[in-house]
Amino acid sequence: MALDTTTQTRIDLIAVADLVREGARVLDVGCGEGELLELLRDRRQVDGRGVEISQAGVNACVARGLSVVQGDADRDLGDYPDDSFDYVILSQTIQATRNPREVLGQMKRIGRRVVVSFPNFGHWKIRLQLLLSGRMPVTRTLADEWYDTPNIHLCTVRDFLDLCEAENLAIEKALMLAGDTSWTEHNPGTRANLRAEQAVFLLYRK
Amino acid sequence: MSAAAGAHTGATPQDPRLEAPEARLETVTFGPDKPLRLDSGENLSPVTLAYNTYGELNADKSNAVLICHALTMDQHVANAHPQTDKPGWWLRMVGPGRTIDTNRFFVICPNVIGGCQGSSGPTETNPKTGNPYGLDFPVITIADMVRSQAMLLDHLGVETLFCAIGGSMGGMQVLEWASAYPERVFSAIPMATAARHSAQNIAFHEVGRQAIMADPDWHGGTYLDHGTRPTKGLSVARMAAHITYLSETALFRKFDRNLQDRDTLTYDFGAPDFQIESYLRHQGMTFVDRFDANSYLYITRAMDYFDLAAAHGGVLANAFKGTKTRFCVVSFTSDWHYPTAYNKQIVHALIAAGANVSFVEIETDKGHDAFLLDEPVMDDTLAGFIASAARQRGLV
Numbered sequence: 001m002a003l004d005t006t007t008q009t010r011i012d013l014i015a016v017a018d019l020v021r022e023g024a025r026v027l028d029v030g031c032g033e034g035e036l037l038e039l040l041r042d043r044r045q046v047d048g049r050g051v052e053i054s055q056a057g058v059n060a061c062v063a064r065g066l067s068v069v070q071g072d073a074d075r076d077l078g079d080y081p082d083d084s085f086d087y088v089i090l091s092q093t094i095q096a097t098r099n100p101r102e103v104l105g106q107m108k109r110i111g112r113r114v115v116v117s118f119p120n121f122g123h124w125k126i127r128l129q130l131l132l133s134g135r136m137p138v139t140r141t142l143a144d145e146w147y148d149t150p151n152i153h154l155c156t157v158r159d160f161l162d163l164c165e166a167e168n169l170a171i172e173k174a175l176m177l178a179g180d181t182s183w184t185e186h187n188p189g190t191r192a193n194l195r196a197e198q199a200v201f202l203l204y205r206k
Numbered sequence: 207m208s209a210a211a212g213a214h215t216g217a218t219p220q221d222p223r224l225e226a227p228e229a230r231l232e233t234v235t236f237g238p239d240k241p242l243r244l245d246s247g248e249n250l251s252p253v254t255l256a257y258n259t260y261g262e263l264n265a266d267k268s269n270a271v272l273i274c275h276a277l278t279m280d281q282h283v284a285n286a287h288p289q290t291d292k293p294g295w296w297l298r299m300v301g302p303g304r305t306i307d308t309n310r311f312f313v314i315c316p317n318v319i320g321g322c323q324g325s326s327g328p329t330e331t332n333p334k335t336g337n338p339y340g341l342d343f344p345v346i347t348i349a350d351m352v353r354s355q356a357m358l359l360d361h362l363g364v365e366t367l368f369c370a371i372g373g374s375m376g377g378m379q380v381l382e383w384a385s386a387y388p389e390r391v392f393s394a395i396p397m398a399t400a401a402r403h404s405a406q407n408i409a410f411h412e413v414g415r416q417a418i419m420a421d422p423d424w425h426g427g428t429y430l431d432h433g434t435r436p437t438k439g440l441s442v443a444r445m446a447a448h449i450t451y452l453s454e455t456a457l458f459r460k461f462d463r464n465l466q467d468r469d470t471l472t473y474d475f476g477a478p479d480f481q482i483e484s485y486l487r488h489q490g491m492t493f494v495d496r497f498d499a500n501s502y503l504y505i506t507r508a509m510d511y512f513d514l515a516a517a518h519g520g521v522l523a524n525a526f527k528g529t530k531t532r533f534c535v536v537s538f539t540s541d542w543h544y545p546t547a548y549n550k551q552i553v554h555a556l557i558a559a560g561a562n563v564s565f566v567e568i569e570t571d572k573g574h575d576a577f578l579l580d581e582p583v584m585d586d587t588l589a590g591f592i593a594s595a596a597r598q599r600g601l602v
Contacts, residue, residue, distance in 0.1 A: 059583055065597070066564070067562050
């Protein structure tokens, strides 16, 4: 959502797609113009659905042959039945929701697995920018000024781990991304929180 | 007529360069061995359906598209109307190479029962009396219309529709189709519609019905026996309904308070002062040439009775339980007759039923009639949905 460079979007989406089993039922919450759903359909043959808040995004998705409804992650997930998807994905969206905890709670109700990717506000460059300039950081993954960013709930890898703990979500896999590289962390700690520009988590209910 | 006039008016602005596909104008009558069971408990027999087809049914019989028409339209979806010679009401959507491509699909468009273009309805002859049915025609429902269409598909040898599509009352039939015959509908496109008719919609219909019945020429519905027609009443009904098809913005854009062929107010009640008055009078006058007053009573009644949730224990999602049909629900921002909220109720129910559903809201100021008009975003999304469904169906 907040990403603006194509290469970053690609590596992030590929990382998410790699976590999804072939032929699975997938709900992509905040699916934008359907790049991830299309990737999942073409590479993983998933039965994919999407929810997108912007009508332009929805229309683009449906024109691409994707099953997408206009809706708000904060309000409209309540209609979905329990366990109706194998995966519910929140790709680069959690930081733009009004109530991330409730959204995550709905996701774990609807899906057997939850995938969340987000820009890591704990990355060393962001910390350094704030320390040295005394201004809200603007980076490749967080390109907007503070007053016009859709990202109202930014968090670090460590913050996100705390939320997972509070929501009784266990980590099946954690992928860290920086530049063009990605690596798996079995127990993401201080180093991961400093090095990762983005993080992708595959979660399940404890 | 410009954008303010949709095909609900029978005066759709069509591109004159659009070629009409070759149409077959057909009729089928089901005899006493195949009565139509009605929701009212009555059986209707014989039952006649007038329908048009375009394109060819493929060997697998998997490429049939059913177009369900709205209140005042008919089976002449893509050919010139035999009575008025006006182009088909959805010619911009249906034809060779168009969104509903008659080179690829076998398109079927029946006139609803209760209608007045050849299907069984109050203008047809009652076999018991030899006179027009009038109000002796049984009250019919949307489900009855759909049941008769299922008989038509049996007659045509079409087991499963590739797609059922329609706007307004056509959308109600599409929803009823998907609910009553889920295994016979591969994909469904309900547009600008509702799963239950609202009090406001019933209210507008009641105004129309009362206008018709207040016309002395209506004669308790037996006007055909008297050699008259309640044209004044039907015309007023049409004028009232027509307002609901347009948005306030569109009325402002086209008419505002402009005066009709004059510079000053008349301080009189004869000739119309305002252009909007003249426009509505024209819509009423032309409508009565092609529509029957009793049909208007019956079809508006059918719409008012429509409540898909009530028919499924009050829970709309139950109407679609276990459905495998792919849905694309379409609404329009300035449609206050069947607003986005009504269409979203359908979407919410489909999601709760675990259905495969897409939902688009088209940004437009053309009101309810927008589904009939030039809306490029609507065309793109429908084309994308239909192409994707066709791939799934193996129609490439």
